[in-house]
Amino acid sequence: MRIEGRVVTPSGVIEQGYVEVEGPSVTAVGAGGNGGDTWIVPGFVDIHTHGGGGHTFTTGDPSAAREAAAFHLRHGTTTLLASLVSSPFELMRDATRAFAPLVNEGVLAGVHYEGPYLSQIRCGAQNPAFLRDPSVDELAELLPLGAVRMVTIAPERPGALEVIKLLVSHGVVAAIGHTDATYDETLAAVAAGATVGTHVFNGMRPPHHREPGPVFALLGAPDVVCELVADGVHLHDGTLAFAAMVTGPDRAALITDAMAAAGMADGEYELGGQTVVVSDRVARLTRDGSIAGSTLTMDAALRQAVQAGVSIVDAARMASTTPARALGLAEKVGSLTPGLRADLVVLDAGLHVQHVMRAGSWL
Known part of the structure; x- marks a missing residue:
């Protein structure tokens, strides 16, 4: 052909x-x-998405996961991780078991735990009731299930560096996100083996010229791929263009961070046990107005990046080549x-x- x-x-x-x-x-x-x-x-590679087309990954329902993956496939995403949100251990375990056959089948490239080992002060749309310190014991039960591909951690929490080293030793990507870490704490996590920055700028201590925090540490770390939500909501186009220029296309990954409302009408939705209202394509928690994921698809993210001044070649690398390499899949897709x-x-x-x-x- x-x-x-x-x-x-x-x-x-x-x-x-x-x-x-x-x-x-x-x-x-x-x-x-x-x-x-x-x-x-x-084909696009989305390493961070919670659902789409009215279906979610976050409850661990394999039928819903199939539908969400099919929705994103229609928008060009041929490889994706199913991202959970901060949850009780039992839900994490059951969801991972339920998704393992879909990973083996190739419907999913793996499971991403976005939480629960995150900062209270930078939790964003994560449910604060489920946040806790990184747990070697929990992961010792979860990792053998075989579907876990990436885990996001706030490196300032007790035990974070030990858990990052554990993940890396099992071939799982350790990501830094939803964090109030200092610049030095962030670099310590990178030194321990973290290689991805979860939706950089969002859910992080904002940069300051006397305390650059995680944003500058991640943008400047030569071995870290920085996720960027290119929807014109999470990041101003100027911020997107600046970040892509600093990292270069080999260290920037476009993601959707999409929730079930992607591709759906405005209205009320659920995320991690919390109510979300979508209005004019922007998803926000009803409890405090925090941005709650997105309604983005990867084809729209590509267009947004090009609109922001990124070349089509670099945008395609950011939407496909770099995220594939971040997951260790560059020899396949x-x-x-x-x-x-x-x-x-x-x-x-x-x-x-x-x-x-x-x-x-x-x-």
Whole structure:
């Protein structure tokens, strides 16, 4: 099968190019196509999403998880993590067990625990009733379930560094987020093995020129991938462009942080046992007005990044290549490269989704 258009590769755009697909894999990429104004980009990799299309990952319901993954697939996300929110241990355990078959099947790339080992003062839309110190004992029971791919931790909490080292020793990505850590506390977590910054700027002590805090530490750490929510709500476009410039596309990952309301009408929703109201695409907790995830999809995140001044090549790396590498999946997905899985999205001239291919099959 041959797909023609303006092919976006990690090194540039092949203006009139093609992608050859055989079975589930890309076999060739080159010049000589005739796809007009259509763009061909790698399938998006979303390492942080709580749901979409009216369905959530946060309750541990595998049927809902399938529907949420299918919703995001229609918007070009061919690889994604199911992100839980801060919860009682029993829900974390049961959800991980329920999602393990979906991970084995390839519907999900794994489970992300966004909490409960987070800061009270920077909890954002996390339920403060469930926050607690990092627990080696809890993780000793959860990690053998096999589906856990990433855990977000506030490094200032007691036991955080020990837990980060434990996660890394098990091949699980340790992320830093929802934190009131100082600059030095953040760098200590990076030294312990943390490699991702969870929605940088959001849910963090704000930077100050005399105490730069976690934001500057994460943006400046050469081995840390910084998640950025490109919805025009979580980050001003100027902030998004600045962060992408500081990190470069190899250390910035576009994420949705989407909740069940993505793709749905305004109204009342639930997140982690708390009521959320969505109005004009912005989700906020009713209890204090905190931003509660997003209604974003990855194709919209790509458009927002390009609108903010990021090149289409860099935006595609931030939406696919870099997050795939952050999860250790760069040898399987994340770019239009011969030998990798044939995950791609055909976009029109305005960067809206026309067609989605996953593992060589059109959606």
